[in-house]
Amino acid sequence: MTLTDPNTFNANESPALMARAVDLVKSYGSGEAEVRALNGINVEFARGQLTAVMGPSGSGKSTLMHCMAGLDVPTSGRTFIGDQEIGTLDDSGLTQMRRDRVGFIFQSFNLVPTLSAAENITLPVDLTGRKVDQVWFDFLVDQLGIKDRLTHRPAELSGGQQQRAACARALISRPDLIFADEPTGNLDSNASAELLTFLRRSVTEFHQSIVMVTHDPRAAAFADRVVFLADGTLVGELHEPTADAVLEQMKQLGA
Amino acid sequence: MWRITVKGLRGHKLRLALTALAIVLGVTFVTGTLVLTDTLNNTFTTLFGQVYQNINFEVRGVAAFPASGAAGAIRKPLPESILAAVKAVPGVEVADGGVSGYAQFIAPNGKAITTGGAPTIGSSYSADRRLSSLRLVAGKPPSTSTQVVMDQGTARKYHFSVGNQVRILLPGSPQTFTLSGIVGFGTADNLAGATIAAFNLPTAQRLFGELGHLNTIDVITTPDANKTAVEHGIAAVLPAGVEVVTGQTVAAEQSSAINQSLGFFSTALLVFALISLFVGGFTIFNTFSITVGQRTRELALLRIVGASRRQVFRSVLFEALLLGVGASLVGIGLGVLTASGLETLLKAFGITLPSGSLVFQSRTVFAGLLVGVGVTVVSAISPARQAVKIPPIAAISTYEVAQRESSARRLTIGTVIGVAGIGVLAVGLSQPAIQLVGIGAVGLFIAVGILAPVIARPASSVLGRPLARILGVSGRLGRENSMRSPRRTAQTSAALMVGLALVSTIAVFGASLSKSATGTVSDAVSADYIITAPATGGSDTGLSLGATEAVAAVPGVTRVTNVNSGQFEISRSLATLSSLAPSDLSSTVILNMTSGASAKSLAEGMLLIDTTTANTNHLSVGSVVPVTFAETGPTSMRIGGIFKPNALLGSYLTGSGFFHAHFAATTFPVAVLLATSTGATAPTSAAVKAALRDYPNLTVQTRAAFEKTQQASIDQLLGLVYALLALAILIALIGIVNTLMLSVFERTHEIGLLRAVGMRRRQIRAMIRSEALILSVFGALIGVVVGTGLGVALADSLKQQGITDIVIPFTNLVIFLVLAALLGLVAATWPARRAARLNVLEAIATE
Numbered sequence A: 001m002t003l004t005d006p007n008t009f010n011a012n013e014s015p016a017l018m019a020r021a022v023d024l025v026k027s028y029g030s031g032e033a034e035v036r037a038l039n040g041i042n043v044e045f046a047r048g049q050l051t052a053v054m055g056p057s058g059s060g061k062s063t064l065m066h067c068m069a070g071l072d073v074p075t076s077g078r079t080f081i082g083d084q085e086i087g088t089l090d091d092s093g094l095t096q097m098r099r100d101r102v103g104f105i106f107q108s109f110n111l112v113p114t115l116s117a118a119e120n121i122t123l124p125v126d127l128t129g130r131k132v133d134q135v136w137f138d139f140l141v142d143q144l145g146i147k148d149r150l151t152h153r154p155a156e157l158s159g160g161q162q163q164r165a166a167c168a169r170a171l172i173s174r175p176d177l178i179f180a181d182e183p184t185g186n187l188d189s190n191a192s193a194e195l196l197t198f199l200r201r202s203v204t205e206f207h208q209s210i211v212m213v214t215h216d217p218r219a220a221a222f223a224d225r226v227v228f229l230a231d232g233t234l235v236g237e238l239h240e241p242t243a244d245a246v247l248e249q250m251k252q253l254g255a
Numbered sequence B: 001m002w003r004i005t006v007k008g009l010r011g012h013k014l015r016l017a018l019t020a021l022a023i024v025l026g027v028t029f030v031t032g033t034l035v036l037t038d039t040l041n042n043t044f045t046t047l048f049g050q051v052y053q054n055i056n057f058e059v060r061g062v063a064a065f066p067a068s069g070a071a072g073a074i075r076k077p078l079p080e081s082i083l084a085a086v087k088a089v090p091g092v093e094v095a096d097g098g099v100s101g102y103a104q105f106i107a108p109n110g111k112a113i114t115t116g117g118a119p120t121i122g123s124s125y126s127a128d129r130r131l132s133s134l135r136l137v138a139g140k141p142p143s144t145s146t147q148v149v150m151d152q153g154t155a156r157k158y159h160f161s162v163g164n165q166v167r168i169l170l171p172g173s174p175q176t177f178t179l180s181g182i183v184g185f186g187t188a189d190n191l192a193g194a195t196i197a198a199f200n201l202p203t204a205q206r207l208f209g210e211l212g213h214l215n216t217i218d219v220i221t222t223p224d225a226n227k228t229a230v231e232h233g234i235a236a237v238l239p240a241g242v243e244v245v246t247g248q249t250v251a252a253e254q255s256s257a258i259n260q261s262l263g264f265f266s267t268a269l270l271v272f273a274l275i276s277l278f279v280g281g282f283t284i285f286n287t288f289s290i291t292v293g294q295r296t297r298e299l300a301l302l303r304i305v306g307a308s309r310r311q312v313f314r315s316v317l318f319e320a321l322l323l324g325v326g327a328s329l330v331g332i333g334l335g336v337l338t339a340s341g342l343e344t345l346l347k348a349f350g351i352t353l354p355s356g357s358l359v360f361q362s363r364t365v366f367a368g369l370l371v372g373v374g375v376t377v378v379s380a381i382s383p384a385r386q387a388v389k390i391p392p393i394a395a396i397s398t399y400e401v402a403q404r405e406s407s408a409r410r411l412t413i414g415t416v417i418g419v420a421g422i423g424v425l426a427v428g429l430s431q432p433a434i435q436l437v438g439i440g441a442v443g444l445f446i447a448v449g450i451l452a453p454v455i456a457r458p459a460s461s462v463l464g465r466p467l468a469r470i471l472g473v474s475g476r477l478g479r480e481n482s483m484r485s486p487r488r489t490a491q492t493s494a495a496l497m498v499g500l501a502l503v504s505t506i507a508v509f510g511a512s513l514s515k516s517a518t519g520t521v522s523d524a525v526s527a528d529y530i531i532t533a534p535a536t537g538g539s540d541t542g543l544s545l546g547a548t549e550a551v552a553a554v555p556g557v558t559r560v561t562n563v564n565s566g567q568f569e570i571s572r573s574l575a576t577l578s579s580l581a582p583s584d585l586s587s588t589v590i591l592n593m594t595s596g597a598s599a600k601s602l603a604e605g606m607l608l609i610d611t612t613t614a615n616t617n618h619l620s621v622g623s624v625v626p627v628t629f630a631e632t633g634p635t636s637m638r639i640g641g642i643f644k645p646n647a648l649l650g651s652y653l654t655g656s657g658f659f660h661a662h663f664a665a666t667t668f669p670v671a672v673l674l675a676t677s678t679g680a681t682a683p684t685s686a687a688v689k690a691a692l693r694d695y696p697n698l699t700v701q702t703r704a705a706f707e708k709t710q711q712a713s714i715d716q717l718l719g720l721v722y723a724l725l726a727l728a729i730l731i732a733l734i735g736i737v738n739t740l741m742l743s744v745f746e747r748t749h750e751i752g753l754l755r756a757v758g759m760r761r762r763q764i765r766a767m768i769r770s771e772a773l774i775l776s777v778f779g780a781l782i783g784v785v786v787g788t789g790l791g792v793a794l795a796d797s798l799k800q801q802g803i804t805d806i807v808i809p810f811t812n813l814v815i816f817l818v819l820a821a822l823l824g825l826v827a828a829t830w831p832a833r834r835a836a837r838l839n840v841l842e843a844i845a846t847e
């Protein structure tokens, strides 16, 4: 049945790897003012896993995500989604990739203000001109608990409802990989927990791959694996983390 | 994607309404003009169709110069004897002849009845009802030599009724007639505002100097006659130089002649409509680029969730398309209303139209939609390309995404377009080709629009400095706001810039024209008095020959010279030939001869030409040129001298002896020049006026007064042009309101903050007004500078045509600047109020 189908992926692609970065460097500005946001990063994200990215503010988490998603251009190094090298894609290739393979959830401003929640959710499919999978749509809004909010515009939704709509939108076109940058950053602990539970379920039940940047050790505890960044370099990782283990690691990095 | 566009449009109603207004106004103007012209065209076509519906054939003289257009052609009168021959042709049931000429009524108050452009027609009244275009509505036909019938329009307006006495100006002396009846023209009260005086045939022949002659013979055939056979039969009895044509042909010629003159009027209106739309285009371009800027995050978000560049591009253009269609439809509707309003206005001027319904062709809808939608969509192309360049990351990055375009590129593109524009303009002016001038000017304006952002920042800084000093913090913030986005400042001012550039062009051109006209009169005429008749709209001037005789008898008048003019063909092209009596030339006109002799040549019937004509046609004293006259046919003339251009006399001049030998005896003078022994003194003026008491249509002016009228008529024309340009300025102001509104919305949060930290409402208003002031003065300044340049170029290119002085009317230009600044302040009223009313709490809450 459609709901539990594993993600379809290119048969030639390595089955375990969803995305990776090789010697990734990104610097802003030049000369004296140069900032190295990423300083030679090598990282791999596994298929069908929820990976959390953590690190102090300014450590390069967002930059890493932007480079890996093709939103920003690395100064040097290579990034891949599956076996597809991002650097070789032109604008229309990148658009195609965003349509078919990746979804995004941000901390805020996820929704187009003039469209209703339902229209925002189906936007990625509408843009491709395809038909919305109504069963999948109903399932998502039902599971996320926003069924009775579909006709409202973003300004009429609570922060948690907005994030859940954004989550449904990210999943509607069944992308290979979802990038989420502090998706719970603006939510209280209840709303966070609901959203994270859903993300966790989509990984476990539908084999969705997710990379999530977060500052919250409790959020990281929902992940299969946590990678730690500091000053633009990878400084450690944890598998099957608990909130306490994450907190411990954070303290060490902070010291 | 369409849904996003439509929803987005609905979400910004106000912005939409203001942007649409610019298009609505332009399209209204275009549609109104088209509907009005179509209606008038249709009216006259129908009218002449009715008038000639019974007439099968018309016999008339062959047009002398077919090139001058069928209806205005000069035709020799026919000998009356032809009528009997035509009547005898088998199949002719009725045939009757008619004559026409100058006749102008005098109102009960003693003033001549003028028509404001339409002819004052005198004609014979046909005995046969079926032949006459005049339809008797009261009284009887004129049967004696002292009776006349009058058109119903004039009768109504001046309260004439059957049996009244009415005085009429004629080619000879004025005479008094009894009103035997009142007539309509076809189904109308009169012919497009013309006055009609109809006499019985012998009287008309006598009054118009056509004894023994007819101008036309109208023919009705028997019902069963073979039309072609009758036409051939008539043609067979006609002498050379006389032709027979069908009634339909005449009707078509008459209506097309009127429609042609209306065509000029509608072209002029359309030009102004297009100018308004061009200015509207700037406004739209500006609104779209601002909103694209404001929607950066939203557009980037669309890109992130998978919108392609093409989809973003199309969504902006689609928005423009919807807006254009909506605004154009509204404009078309309003245009029709305007046209019916104009029709009422025409009625107020005494031009009654027979069939009252407006003509609304599908072409009008197409034209309205085409220009409205076209201008909107084209103006949105550049903003749409701007939208495409927004990188997806702009949706989420908290860092300012660098999207700066190089000002070097702007400079290059602007300069290239500017140079090309000036080039085309220069070619257009030297040709002269008016379309090229237009295209060149458009190019130049666009180039200035492109280049303006480069100087907008320093200019705003300088313009804002005094404001900052006077208004303190409000002025300083206003100044900074306009410096913050120089591109927006420049784009907003661009519309006003175009408007003011055009106004300044006209001001410089007009001042130069005015000065030159004054200069030319004093350089052309030495007479003490100049007598003229206001144009009667017909080919006759209304300067009755009787008037010349009357003034000659005034004591102190030493010389009376008639200036005559008429059409002739020289070297196969139509031109105007003027004539003067050769004696005492110097006491009436100033002829600056560059070669040859003046008086002697005129006396010998030679041709004098001005230097311009001599140069362009490579003619010199002694050259012989072929000429043709309507009355006497082809001959040749020898050039006797060459004179410097003279405003009164035109390009070709000959002696009055030669002139009268080749033109009809009834040809009126265009002006009468008087030299006196006393100069222009009050008693002499009174005596001359008294002598002309019988001719209330004539104006007697001293040379100084004549100069003034020349100037006044130029000023009147300029006033009209300014009025039409006012619409363009209005649209530019709407653009300023729009931009200010948008920037108030955009800065809601910031304004809220300012209020929260203690800024007063008054100070907020002052801030917005300062910004408006900087915007408008910036646009106006550039406009005035560019316009002055254009005006000087235009005036300079017409040196050959008699613009001798180039005048820059500094006072006027400064007045324009001050007016623009004031209008800018007016434009700021609403946005300023809106900003001051913002609720502080809500303003801070919005992100």
Ligand SMILES: Nc1ncnc2c1ncn2[C@@H]1O[C@H](COP(=O)(O)OP(=O)(O)OP(=O)(O)O)[C@@H](O)[C@H]1O
Pocket: A028, A029, A035, A036, A037, A055, A056, A057, A058, A059, A060, A061, A062, A063, A064, B397, B399, B400
């Ligand atoms: N567009 C940019 N221009 C200049 N510097 C930038 C830009 N983007 C990021 N940086 C710099 O790169 C570094 C990493 O930024 P990044 O946003 O990736 O950090 P982060 O880990 O996401 O921080 P936070 O947890 O606060 O979101 C910072 O020092 C930042 O100043």
Ligand SMILES: [Mg+2]
Pocket: A061, A062, A063
């Ligand atoms: Mg970040």
